[in-house]
Amino acid sequence: MSGPFRLLLIGDSDSQLLACEALCRFPSDLNVQVTINAIPRDGTPDTILQRAAAIGELWRLEMGQLLTHPELHHFDAIGVYLTGSKISDFRQALGLLPSRERPLLFCGFNGVVLEKFMEGMSWRLGYDLICLSGPRDREALERMLESSPFSSQRTVLTGLHRQNSLDHSQLSQEQRRKQLVFAEQVVMPSSPADRAEMVRILADLARRSPDWEVLIKPRIAPGETTFHSTTEHIRTTLQLALGHPPENLRLDYRPLPDLLGQARLMATVSSTAFFDALDVGCRPVVMADFGINPANGSHVFAGSGVWRCLDQVEDLDALDRSLPSPDPDWLAWMGYGTNLDPVELIEALRQLRADQPERLSTKAGYLSNANLSFTQLRRDAEHAIREKNWEEAQSLLQLGSLMRPTHRNVARRLRAVQQRNRIIRRLLLSVTYRDVG
Amino acid sequence: MTILLVSDDDRSALACQLLAQQLEQRGQACFTIGPALSSRRDSPLPSITPQIPLTLMDLLGHELLNSASAVGVFIRRKDQLERFTNAHRELARQRGVRPAVVFSGPLRASLGDRLMRQLSNRQCCDLLVVPGERQQRELEAITQFWPHTLDTPDIEAIGHWFSPERPPLGGLNGGTPTPPHTLLALVQETIPTQVGAKAQLLRQLMRWAETSPDWSIVIQRDHAWEKGQPWISKFKSSDWTFPDNLVFGAPGQLLSQLASCSACLSVSSPWSLTAMAWGRPTLLIGDYGIHTDQGTTAFFGSGLMHRMQTIDHLDQLLALPPVNASWLQSMGWGVHDGAARLIQRLEELMP
Numbered sequence: 001m002s003g004p005f006r007l008l009l010i011g012d013s014d015s016q017l018l019a020c021e022a023l024c025r026f027p028s029d030l031n032v033q034v035t036i037n038a039i040p041r042d043g044t045p046d047t048i049l050q051r052a053a054a055i056g057e058l059w060r061l062e063m064g065q066l067l068t069h070p071e072l073h074h075f076d077a078i079g080v081y082l083t084g085s086k087i088s089d090f091r092q093a094l095g096l097l098p099s100r101e102r103p104l105l106f107c108g109f110n111g112v113v114l115e116k117f118m119e120g121m122s123w124r125l126g127y128d129l130i131c132l133s134g135p136r137d138r139e140a141l142e143r144m145l146e147s148s149p150f151s152s153q154r155t156v157l158t159g160l161h162r163q164n165s166l167d168h169s170q171l172s173q174e175q176r177r178k179q180l181v182f183a184e185q186v187v188m189p190s191s192p193a194d195r196a197e198m199v200r201i202l203a204d205l206a207r208r209s210p211d212w213e214v215l216i217k218p219r220i221a222p223g224e225t226t227f228h229s230t231t232e233h234i235r236t237t238l239q240l241a242l243g244h245p246p247e248n249l250r251l252d253y254r255p256l257p258d259l260l261g262q263a264r265l266m267a268t269v270s271s272t273a274f275f276d277a278l279d280v281g282c283r284p285v286v287m288a289d290f291g292i293n294p295a296n297g298s299h300v301f302a303g304s305g306v307w308r309c310l311d312q313v314e315d316l317d318a319l320d321r322s323l324p325s326p327d328p329d330w331l332a333w334m335g336y337g338t339n340l341d342p343v344e345l346i347e348a349l350r351q352l353r354a355d356q357p358e359r360l361s362t363k364a365g366y367l368s369n370a371n372l373s374f375t376q377l378r379r380d381a382e383h384a385i386r387e388k389n390w391e392e393a394q395s396l397l398q399l400g401s402l403m404r405p406t407h408r409n410v411a412r413r414l415r416a417v418q419q420r421n422r423i424i425r426r427l428l429l430s431v432t433y434r435d436v437g
Numbered sequence: 438m439t440i441l442l443v444s445d446d447d448r449s450a451l452a453c454q455l456l457a458q459q460l461e462q463r464g465q466a467c468f469t470i471g472p473a474l475s476s477r478r479d480s481p482l483p484s485i486t487p488q489i490p491l492t493l494m495d496l497l498g499h500e501l502l503n504s505a506s507a508v509g510v511f512i513r514r515k516d517q518l519e520r521f522t523n524a525h526r527e528l529a530r531q532r533g534v535r536p537a538v539v540f541s542g543p544l545r546a547s548l549g550d551r552l553m554r555q556l557s558n559r560q561c562c563d564l565l566v567v568p569g570e571r572q573q574r575e576l577e578a579i580t581q582f583w584p585h586t587l588d589t590p591d592i593e594a595i596g597h598w599f600s601p602e603r604p605p606l607g608g609l610n611g612g613t614p615t616p617p618h619t620l621l622a623l624v625q626e627t628i629p630t631q632v633g634a635k636a637q638l639l640r641q642l643m644r645w646a647e648t649s650p651d652w653s654i655v656i657q658r659d660h661a662w663e664k665g666q667p668w669i670s671k672f673k674s675s676d677w678t679f680p681d682n683l684v685f686g687a688p689g690q691l692l693s694q695l696a697s698c699s700a701c702l703s704v705s706s707p708w709s710l711t712a713m714a715w716g717r718p719t720l721l722i723g724d725y726g727i728h729t730d731q732g733t734t735a736f737f738g739s740g741l742m743h744r745m746q747t748i749d750h751l752d753q754l755l756a757l758p759p760v761n762a763s764w765l766q767s768m769g770w771g772v773h774d775g776a777a778r779l780i781q782r783l784e785e786l787m788p
Binding site: 115119122136143144145146147148291293294299300302304307327330333364365366367368375435 | 549553554556557560578582583587727729737738758761763764
């Protein structure tokens with residue numbers, strides 16, 4: 001093996017940066033040199049950026065700057081963890097660069113995919129390699145692509161482990177505190193009524209279990225942002241639903257790994273944190289109180305073997321005594337507990353480096369979202385203009401002009417948003433407006 | 438067996454009638470049940486009146502239900518399905534008799550999130566009927582680990598029972614339509630979802646009418662609508678000048694238009710599958726991408742998705758590649774013994 005394998009990972013929201021972090025569990029003998037580019041974005045938690053910086057070199061470049069960065073070609077592979085349309089845009093933009101020796105491109109998903117798998121996959125088709133969590137995702141992809149021209153799309157299973165079990169010395173169950181950590185998700189459930197009910201159930205469970213602490217770990221701190229937009233922070237929900245919560249229930253903003261490292265139990269509706277808990281020896285339970293509802297991701301987690309109505313649990317001592325381990329067959333299906341590992345990714349990339357992949361052939365009648373990306377990018381740019389988010393609009397239009405250098409309207413719109421004089425910018429935007437659907 | 442088939446709108450009334458015909462051909466007694474359709478609404482489908490003018494809730498406690506072996510419920514209001522099923526089972530328990538088997542299913546072939554919602558909305562049923570083995574495999578994959586306490590319904594693929602298997606006699610043309618040509622544009626109530634997209638689509642249809650004067654374009658809504666309500670809200674006919682060869686289709690004519698058209702076009706209308714199965718050259722407008730909201734996820738892999746800009750003259754529609762037959766078969770068209778499968782499943786579910 002000669003020289004390090006140079007890997008660039010690109011993410012923007014905190015979920016995507018966490019997905020990048022989860023990939024970086026390479027043994028030292030693989031000699032992988034990691035650089036992470038966290039696209040600058042307001043509200044990305046500092047802790048996430050600090051964790052990214054601990055893995056390797058941390059860049060903070062905008063997409064346009066990144067695409068023209070002189071070092072880009074020196075990487076062996078680039079992993080793209082962005083939102084749907086940007087994933088496709090990046091692939092197409094890099095494909096326009098002159099060098100035939102471009103880095104290999106791969107992408108993946110942020111943890112467990114609960115919904116919009118087909119849409120998400122449709123943006124990703126055409127990458128040299130797509131990372132999937134486990135057999136569940138691979139089966140779904142095979143069903144989607146069977147008898148289509150995309151059926152030769154290459155994939156690799158990288159599993160759902162986030163941390164190597166040897167990273168931390170784990171406490172035994174007896175050494176752990178009588179704590180239940182609830183991993184909150186910002187949109188699951190999404191309705192204010194369901195979220196209030198969720199908080200009420202946790203509060204009642206805390207009241208029935210005075211020897212325990214129920215710690216709600218908010219997905220984000222107030223003022224931070226994540227992949228999903230949120231209207232009401234869990235702190236507000238707590239106030240609105242409970243007034244004064246019981247003394248043994250509180251919000252806890254410490255990093256999730258710290259909380260899971262000391263607690264006996266972890267509860268969630270459908271968070272990927274379920275697997276983080278397993279990584280550190282904390283026993284997970286899935287909240288079944290909202291039934292099977294695909295909007296909550298419960299259809300995926302109902303098979304976990306630890307799906308319980310917390311409202312019907314006598315108390316946390318009873319739950320602690322009776323809770324089994326998750327179903328190993330379900331875990332294996334999801335991509336956990338087997339030998340799936342990001343090492344597979346590096347091996348697959350090295351193999352592709354030796355044996356250059358052919359591009360997926362496009363055939364009339366078989367559109368994917370990737371084919372539409374330029375239009376979507378223009379729509380996103382127009383949305384940013386309406387929101388007066390000039391920086392975002394400029395970034396998107398720069399990308400558009402890289403993809404279609406001769407597209408006159410994109411060039412004109414770019415010049416307009418780059419104009420600093422407010423009145424002239426408004427005038428230019430007015431005269432260059434085109435309906436992009 | 439005595440099987441009741443309950444509908445509550447034009448689409449489900451037609452589907453129930455088609456299923457009843459198939460079941461009766463196999464010796465089962467069937468009754469179609471449902472309210473008369475509102476006279477204030479127009480439908481693209483032929484007018485169907487269910488045999489028994491009752492609503493689903495009217496059936497509770499009705500003598501007809503006591504004698505039924507199975508009830509197929511195909512109504513829009515999914516909350517009523519669960520209320521009905523729970524009440525029916527409770528009443529049967531109190532009377533010490535076995536409840537009728539309750540079955541239901543979507544009236545279209547879906548995949549992904551929409552398919553999952555179709556299952557969760559019918560979680561209370563004994564049997565979920567889906568069109569194809571693709572739907573069956575997808576649902577069986579996700580439910581394979583669900584706890585037994587969830588009482589997940591059995592799942593069976595019974596094909597496209599909700600649309601006519603073939604056009605009327607004389608309607609088959611072997612896929613080679615002859616002039617004068619007609620394009621049937623199947624337009625949808627809420628799709629495409631983007632603001633202004635319906636008007637954009639209408640403008641494109643007008644451009645095609647102008648560039649292809651030897652073609653007629655019939656725009657047919659694939660859904661029922663309030664009489665007098667235009668397809669595009671705030672549509673003023675005075676704002677538009679239609680070419681002579683572009684018209685909005687008359688109510689009640691969708692099936693005959695499907696049978697007689699030279700080509701069909703849609704974003705994601707479920708009736709476009711019927712057009713494909715009947716051998717009509719079909720174009721699915723791919724400009725809106727693969728999205729659950731646009732109803733297009735199910736059509737990924739059909740081989741019929743094209744951008745509108747790729748068509749200059751409508752003659753090009755006749756030269757488009759045919760539908761991906763494997764995809765069409767897996768989406769339900771490969772199931773030709775749906776009624777027999779349904780009967781067998783219902784018999785298995787009866788104690």
